[in-house]
Amino acid sequence: MTRVVLVVDDEIGIAELIDAVLTDEGYRVLTAVNGRQGLAIMAKDHPDLVFLDYMMPVMDGADVLRAMARDLSTDGVPVVLMSSMPEDLVAERCPGYAVFMRKPFRIAQ
Known part of the structure; x- marks a missing residue:
């Protein structure tokens, strides 16, 4: 079973870079440009891991983390x-x- 990773970042270049690296490693990668879109994707696709930017428009990383903690389907991801x-x-x-x-960051990290 392929693991699913969600990248939530309003900087498209960073999201594309993480997507390319993880796709090459065999992961299925989903992307969102803000927290609200990220939460909608999480509700539908249930990722195994989330890369989350802290500062974003619409809904920032802190708000996303709080929303994830309140939802049994995302708490613990x-x-x-x-x-x-x-x-x-x-x-x-x-x-x-x-x-x-x-x-x-350096991609090797």
Whole structure:
């Protein structure tokens, strides 16, 4: 069974890069440009992992994490939170993520 990864990022270039790398590794990758769209995709496709940008229009990463925690179908899905801000500043607003990736990042990370 192919694992599903959702990339939620308003920076299309970053989403495309993560998509390309994970697709090459055999994952099925879905993308969303904001948190609201990401939650709609999660409800339908139930990803195994979410790459989530912290700062986005419409609905940011903190709001998405809170919504995921309230929903039994998404609570517990691991989230890689991405931001150009230092993790200590982001962590204050975003409890519940599994891994933090500072932007810009090296793809080997």
